[in-house]
Amino acid sequence: MPNNILRGACIVVGEPTSGKSAVTQVFHSDGSHFPKSYLMTVGVELCTKTVNVPETNDAVELFIYDSAGKELFYDHVQKHWDHPSMVMVVYDVTSETSFNSCAKWLERVRSHNHDVSIPGVLVANKIDLDQRRVISPKSGKEFAESNGLEYFECSAKEMQNVDQPFHYLAKQYYRLYQEKIEYFKSLA
Incomplete structure (x- = not known):
């Protein structure tokens, strides 16, 4: 059992059919569930999972917000993006459109955190479709x-x-939290 559990909001964004929901669901289920049939995410789906931080007795509980990729749902989706702790941008390696929209999605999330730097990742999904790949590593x-x-x-x-x-x-996220603690201790 971890000594401390930090909680952080992870916003997952990208174009429709980039595999955001599949990535989220596979992670959440520890690799025991891949969604065989595709149901378009409407709005935001939330799941949580606790991740132990290596070399510590602490953990981070991720609140993962799997956001709809359709423009139609953007106004509804952005309401859930207040104060994200981290961002994951997902694209499909077989789709130029998916890759080219990454900047738009990243800017949308960052516009909700004007002066705050948050950890982020770019995830190239569907590498199993190597024969159809159009976006190089x-x-x-x-x-x-x-x-x-x-x-x-x-x-x-x-x-x-x-x-x-x-x-x-x-x-x-844990590293940034520790840096803030050290900063506040230095002020005392």
């Missing part, structure tokens, strides 16, 4: 680096590397 890494994000590749369908971006975000 190099392009993904360059976009991530130029936008202050960490880059990850995964396949929700194959349940491959899905945990890593969430664990990275939890660890970074």
Whole structure:
């Protein structure tokens, strides 16, 4: 049992059919559930999962907000984005449109946190479709680096590397929390 549990809101964004819900559900179920039939997310779906922070006795409870990708739902979705602790931008490696919209999604989330830096990741999903891939790892890494994000590749369908971006975000969130504690201690 962890000594301390921090709670943080993780906003998951990207175009429709990029695999945001599949990535979220596979992570939440510890790889035991891949959604076989696609139901479009309407608004926001929320799930929680606790992630232990390596080399500590602490954990981060992630409140994962899986956001609808359709513009139709944007006004409803953005209400859930107040004060996110971290952001995950997901794109489909077989879709240029999906990749090209990452900047738009990232800007939308960041516009709700004008002066606050939050940990973020760029997730290239559907790497199991390598024969149809149109976005190279190099392009993904360059976009991530130029936008202050960490880059990850995964396949929700194959349940491959899905945990890593969430664990990275939890660890970074925890690190920022510890830095704030040290800062406040230095003021005392």
